[in-house]
Amino acid sequence: MIATRYMLRISLLLVGLFSSHALSSTISVDQECVSAVFSILGGLNFVGIGYGNYYVASCQNPLKVASIYAISKTYCPPSDLDPGFDYLKTLCRKYGGAELLPEEDVAANLTDEAVNGFPVLDQADTRVMTNLTTPVLISRDWFDLGFKTEDEWDFEARNRERYGFAMYGFWGGVLLVGTLHRLAAHFLESRQLPLPTGPEDTGSADSREKSRAGTKSLAYLYSQVRKRLTTPSVFPPYHRQLLFGCTIPTRIELFVVASYWVVSFVLCCVNYRAFEGNLYWPKVAPQIWRYIADRAGVMAYSNLPLIWMFSGRNNIFIWLTGWQFSTFNLFHRHIARIATLQAIMHSIGYTAFYYTAGYGEELRTDFHQPWLYLGVAATISMSVIVFFSFSWFRRKIYESFLLIHIVLSVVVIVALFYHTSIFDGQYDPYLWPLVAIWSFDRFLRIVRVVYCNLRVRLRKTRLQRSTAAIAYDQDANIITVQINTHVKPGPGQHYYLYQPFRLKGWENHPFTLAHWSSHPGGQAGSTDVLSRIVDGSAVTSIEAGSPHGAVEGENLLSFWIRPYDGWTRHLRDVCLKAQTKSQLPAIHRETVLLEGPYGTAEPLWAYDEVLLMAGGSGIATMVPYILDHIARTAAPNKLRRTRIRGLTLVWSNRSQAFIKQIAQRELAATLARDDIECMFYCTNTAKESLDSLPLPPKDEKSAAEECKGMAESSVLKSKEETDVSEAPDGATASIRMGRPDIAGIVEKAAASASESGSRLAVLACGPSEMADAARAATYRAMRQSHSVEYFEEAFGW
Template sequence: MKHLLGVSLTLVGFLTSHGLARVISKDQECVSAVFGIVGGLNFEGIGYGNYYLGICQNPLKVVSVYAISKTYCSSADLGPGFEYLNWACLQYAGAGLIPEADVAVNLTDEAISRYPILDQKDVIVPKNLTTPVLVTRDWFDLGFRTEDTWDYELRLHPTYGWAMYGFWGGILLIGMLRRLITHIIESRSSPLSTDPEDLGAADSREKPTAGTKSLAHMYSRIRKALTIPSGLPPYHSQLLFGCTIPTRIESLVIISCWILNFVLCCVNYRGFEGNLYWSAVSPQIWRYISDRAGIIAYANLPLMWMFSGRNNIFIWLTGWSFSTFNLFHRHIARIATLQAIIHSVGYTVFYFEIEGAEGYYLQWHDAWFYLGAVATIAMSILVFSSFSWFRRRIYDSFLLLHILLSVVLIVALFYHTSIFDGDYNPYLWPLVAIWSFDRFLRIVRVVYCNIHVQQRKKTLHRSNAAISYDQDANIIQIDINTHVKPGPGKHYYLYQPFRFTGWENHPLTLAYWSQSAVETSQTQQRDNTKDTPSKTADVSVVTPSEAGPLHTVIEGEYLLSFWIRPYDGWTRHLRDQCLKSQPLSKLPSVIKETILLEGPYGIAEPLWTFDEVLLIAGGSGITAMVPYILDHIARTNSSNKSSQTRIRGLTLIWTNPKEAFIRRIAQRELAAALKRDDVRYEFYCTDSAKVEVGSLPSPSIDDIPIGDAEKGATESGVLKGKEETDISESADGADEAGSLPITMCRPDIPAIIEKAAASATESGSRLAIMSCGPGKMSDAAREATYRAIRQQNNVEYFEESFGW
């Protein structure tokens, strides 16, 4: 008897997990408790052996439900309770509950008083009952406690899931407020004068209000304490045991997220002996933990997808980098995967405890069951393969695996929770929507960047790419024409669609750009060949030269240049292609390929709002710095006040292992900038074949020659320990006077920053420091800036890095 009752009551709990998981209100719990008790009893007649049909259409059972409910439930709970029971009957039995009016004759006080009262231990319980029954108060109380506990947990699980949205909503709100404060400070920092000659004058600058000063002071303190320092100095850009170390504020957010998820998965479980669904405490706790972990994991999924997308409105609203969003994405994914594993392990233990191994293995015949395991395995592989070691070594394979397994995951999750009749779809359809929206915008960006109509001739043009490889500099240059206006702080994704792996896309920082002008090809020909004059053309034709690989561009277009140091995969493929076509003279040759642009992405840092700017680049990190130098030049030449700059002095520190690359950029893309009075520079070469690294001291910023390099070298002796590199040949081949001093050692980054910060403090200037380069160099710059900021409030730090 006891065994049979236990089986029937276990069935009640089991079936609630297979669909009847609707969260009911408090006034429906009493009737639901009666429903749970009577559902485990066997009555003759309709629905014998059919759980839902019996309790909904068997007159004996239905009368028993009505009679017990009227005996123990308050009159206020009867209506809502029977309404819920009727819904369950229609949902799962295909027929409604027999109306009370149809059996009213059996529900009078006299009739109810004649029904036998059953106890849990009564020997009559397992028999096929032939009359309506009541149950003892103790049995009802136990049933009500069982139902109340189940409903409590059922309400709590999704509530804790919503807590994830509250947490991240608050974080994003803080980010948007920070963005707003930054915008206010920047808008009050622009110069009053529109005369470029007055930009350096103290009286030409707008005086900040008291409110702006307060905001700036508060913002500076936050950056000093939280934003700039690493969570585990000196590591940030550098990996520690293969792991990325976030900044202090990012670390606080991540740790808080982990703690919140852990705590919410561990609290408020109400297990008790004698529960009518599972009498032992252990299966109850395992069931509740498994459900909680699974639901919070589902709640984390839309957040995980939202933080992964490139086309994310929150990136613009917060001003955070894609690297920050991607960092949060990875940690949410790890949390959700751990919760999925707990969910799977917990249900395994649960089924083994209530049904044994045989019952557990029987579940594997159901698609919803084994696809839940598929989803957990897919998430685990996704997280494991996304660790830095894999991403950096097999990025292309990682990307393809990531996409395929994500599709498998979404499909598996839809099947896994299909038994709940769409209750979990609000967690899953946002994944499809977010992903589809992001992919759609990617396609739109690709089309917009690469195909455009020339208004004057009403003709359709597409972008073309010219690629060259400089062996001496070990740099690939890709030039692509587009009509989309470029700017500093931007990066693009490049596709080579006609490769076998044409879906691959590679993030690259925009290094340089120029705008085409209307040229007369026939006029050029006339000047060279002395032929007859010709009419004007609207296409400028340029050919490859030592100035770099260029190609035909249309009037008003921009020519974007990307500099890439080849490693493995796609970049090695490009290098090999160039080498195959390269002549024996080793002069860079140009190959033409179809390469598509997607972008631009990224947000420009407000360097133009500072008085002094120090740019620190290492290796190909110069690609992030040149656009800001170009932007500075453009702003100083602008008559539009909103496009002007406060910068009085800009210093570039660049370290590179290849001297040829330094020479190439200095005499081409940076040639005009290096002649300006407001631009200073230090170039360092760390080629181990030429110099023992660190063998020579780094000169101070004050020793850098400006304008007349030869005169500065003679008077200050800055060329001691340096190699003079002739930059007399500019991009167009014209002779220019001057020389380029290159120091054959690594720079002392902390000393340079310390001196620059002290100088800015002494002159009352605001100093912006930006770094981009190898992890060790960027971390040294970050730590040195942090030390400077602790002493002065006039220094800000920015770092150009791309995380994926």
Template sequence: MLPLSLALVALFWSQGICDLLKKNQVCVDAIFEAFGDLNFEGVGYGEYYVSICNNSLKVNSIYATAKTYCKPEDIEPGFAMLAEYCTDYAEVELLPMSDFTENLTDSYISSMRVIDYEEVAEFDNITTTVLLSRAYYRASWRTVTTWDFETWSHHTFGFALYGFWGGILLLAMINQFINVVFHKRQSRVSTDPEHNAPLQDSSSSKSLAPIHTVNHWIRANIIVPAPFGSHHQRLYYWCAVPTRLEAIIVLSYWAINIIFSCLHYRAFIGNLYWNNISPQVWRYVADRTGILSYANLPLLWMFSGRNNIFIWATGWSFSTFNIFHRHIARIATLQAIVHSIAYTEMYLIGGYYKEEYDELWFIMGVVATVLMSFLLVFSSVWLRKRYYEAFLLIHIVFSIVVLVGLFYHTDIYDGEYDPYLWPPVAIWAFDRFLRIVRLVFCNLNLRFSGKKLQHTNTIASYSKETDAVRLEIIPGSAFLKPNPGQHYFLYQPLSWKGYENHPFTLGAWTSASENDASTPTHTTSSKKMESDIIVSTAAVSSGSGSASSHSDHSPTSAPSDISLIFWVRPFNGWTRRMRNACLNAPNGIVTRSNILIEGPYGERAPVHNYETVILIAGGTGIAAAVPYIQDHIRRSSPRQKDGQLTFSTRTRRIELVWTCRQAGLIKNIANRELAPVLARDDVHAAFFCTRDSGAMTTTASSEAASEISPVEDKEFSMAAARDCDIKIEHGRPDVRGTILQTARSITAEGAKAGKIAILVCGPAGMADEARAAVHTAMKEGCRSVEYIEEAFGW
């Protein structure tokens, strides 16, 4: 909305200036431009504005020529503009027309010498008043109007870029508003305790059938599928691949920038600034691409920040905005390179390249272009994945230098281009300010009753069997409300790389004040528990005992009753240092008070409005699935309303498919966070291990209760004490078959089966397989399927 508003205002403003002001000023403008390079004897010889404003011979000649060729109504506004130039640029007053009344009569003007453009080179010191020939005036008029048109076009095309993104964001916000209203209406349902009552399906409404048909076609052909084949999360020759919708937007923006960089160059022989065609074209191309590059900078910064109101307003993920950010950066950099090449060629043609190269503004432009080019190289996906901390540091430092360099580069234009540069500064400062606000909100809490400032505490543990660092963070804030779909950025400010911050998905949370989550609301018979061999709890292996037995290391005073749980796979950098700290600890557990969290970020997907939910996770991607399962337990607890039992979820069945390299991680989480749900009749889980050979079946006993940390005792003790089997299959799950079988079954049952949501968080191949399967189901006519992908965009 904001970019669209700015674009409309800018377009009307620029159109108004061109049509209303320049139209009655262009005649005088053309005349004084023609006289500007002529040297008259007397005051201001060789000085452009001083001679135009105070040299009596030149001023008299300008007045006489204006009276000859300009309309009477153009005289006053034209010379008002010239008087303003004299005041602004020469700090002198324009000699008034009244001083030359005797020399502006028709008889005097007719006696003045008329000079043509070809004669200009012969006059080095004009000693009398002269009159421009009509051909000379027309050439000057065409030169001025062409320059004004090109200048107007440069900025108008630049503002049109904001119109493009304003339109895209506006459509996305409208779509998000419709989705929110739709899901809000379905968020609460009335049914019996067994969820057997039929649920109303809005898609059955005949009046809305055409809308649903169009919506299904758009989702099946534009929103869900990959742009080609099945590549999206997987790299294609080390290139990130957007979704089809994202690709359409990105390619459209590339096309618009290319077209805008090539349109409307009015070069002609006889131009007073550059007589030949070549330097004119080089100058116009240089200015156009430079201004478009500047215009892209606010967009570049807007799509880069994580505290972005448009992420919330559109419902798009940060990964989507990151894709836009990267492509805008590439476009702006290529435009800067073309801008530099074009100006270099023009200066070489004019023979004054070396002279300009010594100027600070020129040098800073070169620095900015070179650093922008290096930013593209250092932002390659290969470097981002392997050396993220180095990439981030280079990115920030180079970006700051580029902005400073651009301020110096266009400083010679007296701030004309600063409106393009200050928005990135404001966006960056605002984003950093909100990060600080979030840090304070999450980590500090002043309790006035005890006059004590409480802060965040963290318990970190690592198990070789799970190959994952488990972080239990007790936030300092008493107002933090964890929800599914959230992720937080973790800081360790007192370390030697305290500037680093890393995003992690909230894997689970516990709350001492919400104990009802541990009690299943769906009755489960013993026969069910014995027969369903793929859902159950598992005892934590001896190697992971340290990851759960840390009663002696709990904080002495918890700032809040909430504990946030993260599972971190150690690779390089900060995660590896955290793993090593746990390994070096005497009992494998590290208690810290110097880890801060910033958040929450992310949006909760409305999976509770779907009758069937399939959660597909790979490795630590289980962190995206567990919070939705926890949320389902809470929502499936019945509440009394108007004499009826109501539930805040429509979900009747949850299918969890989790594959992991380490069986130890499966056992650990199944015994802890998943323990309350594995015995429920509305949650079914299938576990797969890709590293260990052979299927495994383990039994959880009441001894597992002793492995649960004190923070979790109240919530998990009942579930952990159950005896049931868990079967971990060897190999990979048939993700495509699972999705298609469920989707076809629901399609066959019709409206009574309700809708299905498929949420995926895991390796790139798994996510792409799931997306392709959903696309296939939609092409087969399944209209009730929704695809949700949880992924952090590199």
């Protein structure tokens, strides 16, 4: 009983040692022997210098230091002595603020004769609990037990750091594969040389030139990856649609996410070594709980930079891999869930450790310390963030979710700095990257906002800012926002819009660039909307016509927004409030800031046939690609970079009014082209009869004139200007009734492309059900042919 009591008291002393330095340092194997001696003697008291002060006594007390030197030379290999003593010197400077006494200062006690006269203590010796007055040796059994205890602890410490870094190795490999995949795609696209797109081109099988064997092999591998991994969802047809409230990933996304869950779970569960009689905690249970808690905590810390890295808009890895933001956001959510579970396990493990080791009272005392209760606060905050990140909350209360997300993320960072402050900055390398990543992302956001919205006009030497004109069409249920900027527009772009002078001016929302008009300069005195916005005159309506006189280098960007809740509903209400019975629609002038551009254009130009599938406001994605195609075909032969010989647009929308407006304005130049076919579907036929759209006479304009006409057409028109009327030659384009047969259209296009030896690209953007139907149909077509590819424009959060 007496021996047991002594051992328990020594263990308690060693726990103090453990808390002060063993946790905070990972040592090399050749330092373990001397460290074990240091740990054992740390629990003994010697009279003289530093009595009662752990590190001062261990580093400066001549009796204790002589004992450390003597025991180390007795039991440790000679090759371990210098590394071990160097490690002790580091501990003395870092934690004791003193130097380890050099061997020369205690040389008189280290002669063979002196060492042979040292008393030899074992764990059961009553003298271990007294104030020792001479240097001592320890028994071999006690040293072996101390070395085994040190070795086991260092083994666990090294493992938790290695397993934490394994998280970076995993995601580094994933991002490397994504980057290589994009490089392969870019290489294959560059091999697809532009072909003639004139009327004489028949689109025969010669569209695919013979390639070298290496290129063919790479193309086949790339095709197989897209067909079997990146395109199909795990549970077709669900992908954008929720299944039991859950987002369904593609096969490759599931493989990555599931692999990370498995790797994280396995690394949290393996390679624990515990034994009875451990000098820190004699029983096995507290050892296991402590090792689990520490490993889970370190791995949770390791995941934090990954969480922040995958969450930012300005992410270099988005640029390298070409993945959509929704893919990064999917990985972000799963890493956050794993880190939160690890944090919870860390908290549970430490609580179990305190009680199984007999330190329940100490836990109640320590809970008043900031490092402990702020650690609990961080775990709770992470749990709340994860709870509110589930799809129901993100879709129903997005603004509240976002505010909770940001505020609690700041709480987590601050709390974790305090939580691990007792380790003298050892864990700061996990935390400062969070601050750096967040600051970098916010800094680039500010740079983008300033670049997009402020510019200096050299002619008048004055600072000019962007201004927005906003209108709401009740018949179409669409808000149109036009903003002037010097940023170069293009397909595949989206921007975040701010309304800075609102109470919640920090809110920003992503919208796809739907259309643009370029203004290289022209005659003065124009009354178009852009010049009036720039000059600051009142805007009451937006008139059609050529935008001459606009500021040199300006572009008028247009966004089509369907109002729902939150900010979009606010925009609608503002427009309705400004609207009068005699003015339909009314134009509201507002300060709206752009942040962007984000997103990249899909390489549709590298395909022979293109099928665009749009639903609702998803037409905003398709119009820029049509504009781009027209511009490419109108360019001189040397600048022509397109293989497209046939482009088909399929657009379904509930409002016939919106279809008419877009068809007669932005798509007007496409209706008479031989290489573009437009198929319109009105899915809400209960309230109005279906009409035909006028088809401009063929051959009336050249391709260049058509492109210019589209670029110069105003986006916002009055209701009277969108009425249907017959074209001079009586030709019309009809609006079909009901929903399009997505599967049938895709299958027919794929079969036609296969027969002609053409490559077909399918791009979908619209409601979840429509996009998933297009994906599923394209996947079925891909299984029959290697010449079909699927692209999807979707923003996920």
